[in-house]
Structure formats: C-alpha cells, structure tokens
Amino acid sequence: MKYILSLSILLITVNFAMGQRDLRVAERYYDEYAYQEAIQAYERYLENSNKEPELDVLQKLGDANLYLSNIPQALNWYRKVYEMQGSNISDQYYLKYIQALRGNRDYEEAEKHTKKYIERKHDETLVKRYVAQKKLIDSISDDNSLYTIKNLEAINTPNSDFGPAFYGDKVVYASSKDSVVGNMYSWNKQPFLSLYAAIQNGDTGDLAEPKPFLPEIASKYHDATLSFTKNLDTVYYTTNIRHKKNKLLKTKEGTSNFHIIRGILAEGKLIKTESLPFNSTEYSTGHPSIRQDGKYLFFVSDMPGGYGETDIYVTQVFPDGSVNTPKNLGSKINTEGREMFPFVKGDTLYFSSDGHYGVGGLDIFSAIDKGDFNYENPKNLGRPVNSNRDDFSFIIDSTEQYGYFASNRLEGKGDDDIYSFRKEKPACDQFITGTVTDSLTKKPIAEVKVTAFNKYEEQVADTVTNTNGVYQLELPCEQTYRLVASKPNYTQDEEEVTTEDENKATIEGIDFVLTNYDDLIKKEDDKEMISVNPIYFDFDSAEITPKAITELDKVVFVMREFPKVKIKIESHTDARGSDKYNLQLSQRRAESTQAYIISKGIDATRIESAKGYGETQLKNHCSNGVKCTDEEHELNRRSDFIIIEK
Template identity: 40%
Template sequence: MKTSIYLLFALLPLTILRAQEAKPAAKKKFDNFHYIDAAKEYERRIRRGDDSQETLEKLGDTYYKNANMEMAVKWYGQLFSKYERTLSLEYIFKYIHTLKGVGNYNLAKALMKIYSKKADKNKFEVDQFMDNDIALDELINQQPKFVVSPLSLNSSNADFGPMFYQNKIVFASSRDSMNLHTRVYEWNQQPYLNLYEADTVELGSDLVDVRQFGTDINTKYHEASVTFNKEGTIMYFTRNNYTNKYLERDDKGTNHLKLYRSELQGGYWTNPEEVSFNSNSYSVGQPALSPDSKRLYFVSDMPGGIGGTDIYYVYIDKNGTYSEPINLGVKINTSGREMFPFVTNEKLYFASDGHLGLGGLDVFESKITDTLSAPVNLGPVLNSRFDDFGLIVDEVSNRGYFSSNREGGVGDDDIYSFQRLATKCEQTVKGTVLRKSNDQAIVNAEVQLLSNDGTNLSKGKTDAYGVFHFETLLNCETEYKIIVSKEGYESVEQPFTTTDELGKDNSILLILTKELNKLIVMENGVLKIKIDDIYFDLNKANIRPDAAQELNKIVEVMKEYPKMIIKVESHTDSRGSDRYNENLSDRRAKSTGNYIISQGIEANRIESAIGYGEKNLLNHCNNGVKCSNEEHDINRRSEFIIVKLE
C-alpha cells in the first residue's frame, strides 16, 4: 500500500526547513517523506560501498513505507544477516512482517519462534514475538469465509477507505483529476487524495458513476477517511492540518492530520470545523461513528499510546461536546499499527499488523458486549499477505467493501466487495400479532415456534406492542410454523419457509379474530349470524338490556369482519291480526338495526331492516291452528342474514 496507511499519519511539510540543508541528500529526502527519491539515494550509497546499519535500515524503510514488500524484505534481510545482534525489536518485527508479506512463512515462523524466547515483550508487544507458529499455520490453512470481487471503479492510483452514505459509497482516491496542473505528492509521486462518491448497484456489488464528493469539502491537499451519522447529515473526515489556505506545522516542520466535522444544510456541507481533541503536534484521523452516534472512534499517534498508531474513542454528548480521548487498551492496540476502525451494533472491525496475521495489515473483528472481545483474524481470501484494511459491512446481509493492495489489482490500493459465507446458513424469526377488526396489537398472546413435523422449538408471549421475537436459530430454506393463541380469540397457525439469505430475520404478521366464528352458520342454504332470541316488551319495539347483550354479539362479529353486510328480518307468530303483526315486527326490525348502527357500525352495512309479521312461519301454527306457547315461540324470531362476507 503506497499511500493509504503511512502518508495518512506522517504528512510532510511542503517546504524543507533551512536547518535541514546540511543533511546528506538521502536523509533530507527521507526526513521529508520523499521515499521514492530517498530509495534511489540510499541505493546509490550502497553501490558506493556504504552498507552501514543506518543505511540498510533507511533503505528498507523507504520500501516498507510504500508497501513494496519484495524490496523491503531484500534490504531488511541484508540488515538482519549483518546486524542481527544490534537490531532493535522494531526492525526484527519489520523483517518478520515483510517475510510474511512475500509469502515466506517458514522463515517467518522460525524467527517468531526464536524471538518469542529472546524478545522483551514489555518493550515491543506484538503477536510476532510469541511462540505461535502453530497458530499461524492454522490461520494460513483456515477454511475461507469470504468471496471477494474487484470493482470497476478502481483507478491506476490509490482508491481506498470506503464508507456507507445513504445508497452510495464515499471513498478516498488519488486518481488524476484530469487537471493540467494536478499537484503531485512527493511521498509516492501521485496526486493528492480527495473524497469521491459512487452509487451502489446492489449492496456488496459493483459501484458506478464515480464523481467527486462535496466539492466544498475537497481542497488542494489530502482529504480521506470519512464517516457519517445514520441520517447522513453529519460527517467527520480526515484532512491535513489546513486552515485559512495555509498548512500548519509542528516545531519540526511536519504537517499532521486532523479530524474535521461538517453538517449538511440546504443540500450543502458547512465549512468544516476541527474537533476539540486535534493537535498540531500529532495526527488524528480515520473516524468511525457508532450506529447511535454517541461514540466517535478514531486513530492517532498521540503521546502515551501503545503502538505506532492506536484506536481511541470519545463520547459525544447531546450538545455535541467531546469527552477526553480513551485508548481502547492492550486487548485491541499493540506495539504495531491499529487503524481504520468501523463499528456496527455487534462488532468493531479494524486493521492491524501487530496481531497475528498473514502479512501486511490484516482485518480483525472484536465482538461488542460489556467489553470488547479478543480480536479474531478474518482469515484468508479477505486477508492476504499484502495490506488489507478499511472494511465496512452490513451485518444483516453480510456484504460489504474493503481496501487492499494485493496482487492483481488495478492501482496501488483498490476497493473490493465481499460476501461473507457461513458453514451453516441460519436465520431467526420475529412477528406481530394484531386483531382483525381494528389492527390493534394483541398483548400477551401465546406464541409457539414449531418445526414442520410439529416439534415445539420455542414459545413466548407478545409484548405491549403485539411483537414477539424468537432467538432460536432456524435453518435456511426450511419449513416452520407459528401458532398463536389468546383467550377469546380463534387460534391461528401460520406456516413459513426460510430463504437462503444468511442471517435474515424473518418477519411474520399474524391476524387474530375474536372467537365469534361459531356464530356464523348456514341454515337452509342461507348464511346467518346466529344469536340467542331477543325479546321485547308487550306491544313495544324498544331494545331491552337483555336484548342489547345479544345484539352486541352481532356488533362484535361485524367489527371483526369490517366488510360484512347484513339484513335484519323480524318475524312474529300468528297470534293477533296480520296487519298488527307486520307493523310491530317492522318497528322491531328497524329498532334492532338502529341499535347496531348506534354501536359504531356504518349504516350502509345494514342493507335492510324489515318486519315480515307472520308471513314466514317456521311450523304449522297458522291462523286458527291450535298450538302450544312453545310452538308459537319458534316463529317469534329476529334473523341476521349475511349478504356479503370477505
């Protein structure tokens, strides 16, 4: 990686200080981060017979800092063979690291074993100085967990540091702006970094329509490594210490990096402002916001750290004030470099060369619980013997992007997409239980999760919002069913089939109806709502309390079936005159219909309310026929005929 890591934490002064004029040409170029030119000068000194420890160290460093592992291991190898006894642990680490970077794992493991016994781990604590050659073998031979794909947006220069932004990806690039006056950065003789954006065709797939991001953000110097809040209205990004058109420098003439904050207002980003924990004396950059925007993670080489660069975080209060920086500690940070954090609700992802890896920078993950778990290397395919860093991921789909300078790329650093695989595809299920009549949540409903053969896998109850969630892991592409029951409601059984999408949380909607279905019956080919007989006082049509209690059942059924339409028919027995009975039954039918409407049922859902008197007797008790009271009662009835039911 020729730009992305080193230049982001040791940016050169643009003017060489007068105090440096007396230095040899090689050292001047090296101290000013002109590593390509410095390498030429040191190689010229080697050819003239200068193979001193300092010359070999600096020559190896010029290539190491531009991630040219083949050349770095060549010169570190000569350094090691000639000056092993006087080398610092840092250079032993660099040699082991570059050996892995060129795939010479056998020699790397041998040196790791030797120096696990020799090294003072309190001075330089990295996993390369532990007796873990078996662990390295296991890592090398680990079953791949990722499928990685290159992207068409990559240029011949550096493209790295992707970040999600709405339905886009924002990233840093040193691609040529096609400006005839493009300024070149002497570190790697490429244009300065700017922020670009591209559209996502589909999450984790190719990126298209590349263009500069926020023209009011990019300057003539470096901008890179951005993060956004979930609303996309606040951004933090890394930039040179650059204010009022001038670069600020420390007392050695070095221009460091700072974090800047900007807000989206009226479609434009506001003038970036520094965060309070920046400094002119050290670099702060590579921001990552937690999903709730309450923590801002970043990378810094500030004094008091553990390694070359450490990961820190600050709390952000509701007023936007930052706490003092907090180092993530020795579980995460090492004597090497930890960089490019990315945070989800579940995990912290970051790049490191201090934890056990395959060479260069590797990407690690640490689970977020009450504390951060021990980092786990994401293994081969995603990690390589080169620099792999800047990972972002959607935890639901297990798709995302990362940066690498691996072989086969287009430029110095390229952006790749990935799909995380799993040895076993698993999903979960959640759901909501609502009442049919009004879509209100049903609380404390009993919910059971069953396999297709009826085995009870889990059970629970709905909460105050009618929601349930089973943590039981389900196999992908498998049939299951959920049974919901609640006193006073008809039980429902809902089958569902999981998909082939890793980690999907299936969502099920279940609708319960009141236990009223038994009131809907078919009589002589006619669909009716059947309730107990309702009674009226002698010669009256007003609704008595006992009649209202039965009619409320009609109301409940009609609320449960909001598109149901009925008609009301009232009938009498044959006692009394025909005309009287017809008038009385008609008044009672209309009174019944009006009562139902008064309880909240729309009037147009009662097609008619008609009294038929003694016209539709159910037995032989016609006029003049002697019948018992019980036989006459059969004919005294109200009927609720269903005209429409959906």
C-alpha cells in the same frame, strides 16, 4: 610520490563530501515523503561509502520501500538490519522484518522469527493470542471462507482507491485518480486524495458513476477516510493540517500531520466544519468511525503514549457535540505495529493491523466488545479478504451480508483497489441434551434412538443414548425441531425444541419417558392381552362410562405406540341373569368398546373381532344357581383385549 599521496587524499576527501551530500539529500527526500527519490539517494550514498552502512540508513531504506509496497526490496534491507543487530533489534523493526517475510510469502521463516519475538517478550498473553490467531487462520481457506470478493474494476484506477463509507444508497471513497489543482503527492507520485461518491447496486455490490463528493471539502492536499452519522447530518473526515492560506502546516521536524474534521450537513451540503479538540499539530489523527448511535467516535493516532506506530482510540461524543479525552483501546487491540481503519458495527470492531498474527502486511481483524471497550482477542478474517499485502478500510452493511474493503494485492488493477464482498451467515449449531428413562422403573434406558425432524418432517440428525440414558444432538441454530425417542419393544416419546442464535450453546433437560411393551401386557393361558383394570358399565347398559374410558385409553395407547399390534375383543358377564340376556349384553358391550377404540383413530382393520361371550367362559365356579360373593362374580365380568399380531 608526494604528489600521488596528495591526489589520493584529495579523492578520498571529494568522495566523502559527495557521499555526505547524497546522505543529506536522501534525508531531505525521506522527511518530505519523497520515498522513491530517497531510496535512490540512499543507494548512491552506500555505493560511494567505504564504511559499514549506518543502522539508520538501512532502517529508512527498508521503511521507504515498505511505504511504496516494494516488499522484496524492503525485506532485503530489513534482513540487513536484523543481521547487523541480531537479538538487539528493536521490537518495531523485528515486527517489520517479520511482516516483510510474510509479505514475500516466506512463511516458514516468518514463523520462526515470530516465535523468537514472542519468546523474548516473556508474555504468556502473547503466546495464547498467537496460538489462537494462528489456529484460526490455518482453519480458514478460500474454500471454507464466509466471504466471496470481487474487484470493482469499474471504479478502480491505476492509482489509489480506498476508504469506502456508506452514504445512503451511495458509497463515498477516496481516490487519487484526479488532482483538483494539479498537485502531486511526493510519497507515491500520484495526485492528492479526493472524495468521490458512487451509486451502489444493492444486488451485485457494484459501484458506478463516481462523482466528486462535497466539493467544498476539497483542498489541494489529502481529503480521505470519512464516516457519517446514522441520519447523515454529520460527517467526520481526515485531511492534512493546513495554514489559513491553505498551505501545509509542518512540525519542526518537517512532518505534515493529519487531523479529523467534523462537518454539519444539510440537504447533502456542508454548512459548517470544526477541528476536534484532541487534534494536534504535533501528531496525526485520522480514520474516523462514528458508532451508529452517534455516542462514540473511533479513530487512529500516533499521539504519544501509544503501544505502537499507530493505535486506535475512542472518544465519547455528547449531545452538544463536545467530546471527552480519547481512550486508547488497550493491548488487546493495539500492538507495537500499526492498527488502523477502525469500523464499528454493533458490538464488533473491525480494524486493520500488522501487529497481530496475519497473512502479511495489514490484515483485517474483528473483535467483539464484551462491555466498556473490553474486547475479546481479535480474529483474523482470513483469506480471501486478507492477502500477503495490505488489506484495509473494511465496512459491512447493517444486515452483515455485504460490504467493501481495499487492498494493494498484486492481482489488483492499480495501487490500492476497492473490493466488494458477500458474506454468508456463519455456521451456528447448538447442542440438545437430555435423559431417557423407563416410566415404571424410573431407570435410564440405554441404546434409545433419538431422532430430530425439521419442519418439513425431514430427518436431520439422530443419536443413541449411552449407558446412563443420556443423549446429545447437534442441530443448526434458530430452527424448530421435533425430537422422537424410540427403541424396539418400547413406546415412543417426542418433544418440540427451538434452538437459539448462540453457537455451541447447550439446551439441557429435553427428557423422554418410555414404557416397555412387556409392562403393558399380561399373559393368561398362553394368551397375550393388553393389561387393563376391569371395565365397568352401568347396570343393563353398554354405554362407555368415564371409568371405562380410563381403561380403554390404555388400549388405545398400546395400539398407537405399537402400530403392528392387532387385537380381538372379548366381553364376558357373570352368571347372574338369563344366559340369553347376558350373551346379548356382552355383545353390545364388546361392540361399544370397539367403537370407542376406533373413534380414537385406530384403524378398524386392526381389530379382528369384537365378540360377547356372556357367561359361557366363567373363570371360577360361580355358575347359575351357585351362591357366590360379589367379589367372586366380579372376577367373571371382564373385557379382554387379546393380541393376535404384533
């Protein structure tokens, strides 16, 4: 019995020792980024352990699988972390758990925990950001996305290919397809990253004939993620920190960090390099992106004092090449998670994040700088650019019509693949608004139809005024339109308007004035006539005077505004003078007014007749031999424009 007890104690001791050895091995592999070996060692340790697994072991098993893109396995371990800690789980690991749920397309469960995470932060800003970002993603589908994407199979390999950068008519990118000296990266069992330049097809976006880029940069370790100034005379790139003997320089914890190198280029060759002053052996800096004016450099770092695992920073670059203290872009951009791969185009910052609300893994976002690096809330680019896996290293050309990004989505060719994309111009519409009023009463007119015509005279939109005479049209941006306001029994009015390039902006004050048909006519003896003042001619003349033109233009106006109106012209004189003379004079004047109206573009067929009646149709008693005042005679001198059809 004593022998059996001693043997049991010995076996327990041996198992414990073996378990501790597996744990030490696992820790060493993990610190050396040999995540596959670390996973195996941690799992052996748990199999041989008789006690509850330590939190640190569960976390590292989740992280190691996450870093290798083993999302289902990472989710399994993060779920155990959550089950062990519950509401006490750290923000960092709660976000990783949520991201793993999204990466595994367990979206309903992810939503539940996202809301729990936000609730425990007690931050209304996070609530508003979540609502806005979720609403945007929900509104974007593959069918209504601005982007169409294509896997660049000609250059992608089974290994990692990512980090594209424009370089003249070429694109430079990082790839682990080859190893300069045969070294293998323990993280993913692939060769270390090297830089390649591929010829760019501007029409299709395809990349071809990749060749090693700047061989003088090449090291035995990682060389990746670079950015060029506009004139291509300076390059910023990321590489491992090394000793002078080209060996990795590690921190006391055994970590090999990255730093940013600035290189001066001449005729496509690197002639000088320098490490930027904010680099440190104690933390990493990388993913540089120089703004096109060359004045600001954006980059990523895990330096102390940030918001999360990695944050995006900006530093000013002065004409002499010196830089100032980097500035964190703040909580609008950076989260408790990872913000990486910045790219700046104009006032828009593109970057990848797993801390903002997304589809899963790293998603690509855009944020507009309102000034002094004060950004609007980031917007997710949505599918198909983003997937449930990591999507990153987004770049877009100067026309904002095409570009490239990388993704490790499952349907890719290899580990990380480069994709090209085409981007349609986003929809842009503006509102045109105004009021329609009556020319006589100045009151608003309801139910007026306002129609917009494009430059091809095609109708593109219409609406009607409300009871207050107000209308509103929505029209595409950056176009010129002819707007016509019309209503039965009213004249028409039109205006030309040009929309601008600001979505949902409003152009106000495009007003119209209409005249009622009834205000343009008069009725006498059951006759409907165009209302004009007396038309005066010089003595013994039928020539049109300036005063006559003013009145005749009223007739032209009515006939233009109401194209169905037809008239007959009747001209009359007073009784002074001989009957024959007055008859002839009135006929000449009737014909003269007819000729004027036709000269203004009115179809002659719309004037049935032009007849002079002389003094045969007096309106009062002032006939031959009757003494009358000038005012009484004036009443008989008239031209009538009688409406015979409308």
